[in-house]
Amino acid sequence: MLRVMSLRIALLGLLAAKGPASGYDLAKLFEVSLNHVWQAGHTQIYPELVKMAADGLVSVEAEGARGRKNYTITGEGTRLLHEWLADREPVMVQRNETALLAFLLPLLDADEAIVAVERIRARARDRLDYLVCLPPVAENPKFGSYALRLGQAQVRATIAWADEILHELRPT
Amino acid sequence: MLRVMSLRIALLGLLAAKGPASGYDLAKLFEVSLNHVWQAGHTQIYPELVKMAADGLVSVEAEGARGRKNYTITGEGTRLLHEWLADREPVMVQRNETALLAFLLPLLDADEAIVAVERIRARARDRLDYLVCLPPVAENPKFGSYALRLGQAQVRATIAWADEILHELRPT
């Protein structure tokens, strides 16, 4: 009955790195920082923060204007975050729609397959451009930079794969 | 209200590639072929096949011993599969727990971070070994091979990334 917890960790991470914030802030932060690594909208974030407060991982510090609730990470939250970061066995299995397409590629004619792979390549290029242009997230420029480089490396690998496949598929 | 459908596509793809099969067969096939690309257990597959039959994508050909139901892909199913493979815009965004860890890496001390990255590297190596040793899936050796190469390329990129980060983190 192991909880997955990635959303919790992401929220705790942002709170640890940027200090107290409201659910609204965290949702915005998610969009501009964690976005390429994990996604969550406010409809998921708000209820999760409530549960996390109930579990003692965060506390509501103050209620500001417009019903704003300012969350702070607690000692217990810091402990959990640290434990996860330090001990978590990374999961390599993943659900990858692009890889599914690649898997079934031989079901297409060669010319259709070429178009499909070209499309994958184009999307990967778009994403690489996006990842390269992302501005630094926090005061500390290291923040997020490791993940950014990992994303770039993986996308570059996808592009190289596409080039290789296209080379094989294209009529000489 | 766009359905995601990846599970349907995966099942239709297996039926198209391997011919008629039961839910049980498909669950086994999933494990040994699609496994590194998409995961689904029999508890997800059985109900989905029922829905797909209701939608006319597959048909129950015969009921064999032990209540075995043999599913075949229909013309409509083939059409849908082909359309998806040919027209689907690949989604590059993804939820990546390892990348989340990478994102939050600066929250750890240097020595803890080194251990964490080493663990990522070790898992990636395991996975590469697994992917390299996977036997061919079907009579047609092309089947699944493109996806296998994509997976290998991405895992190799992850290993290279880990080596780079470790080089930066390790005291000289």
Add this chain to the structure above:
DNA sequence: GAGCGCATGTAAGCTGTTACATGATTCT
């Protein structure tokens, strides 16, 4: 006849998405 593999399912619970709903404050 005991055990194993075949073969099917249901139910509860968690995670994530989409749509709906509300009210306060600030800017033009």
Add this chain to the structure above:
DNA sequence: AGAATCATGTAACAGCTTACATGCGCTC
């Protein structure tokens, strides 16, 4: 006054996981 942004939520549904449950057929 009207629009945009701030700020919070709920509800319904889709997708996936875990646990539970059942019965047939073959082999030893």
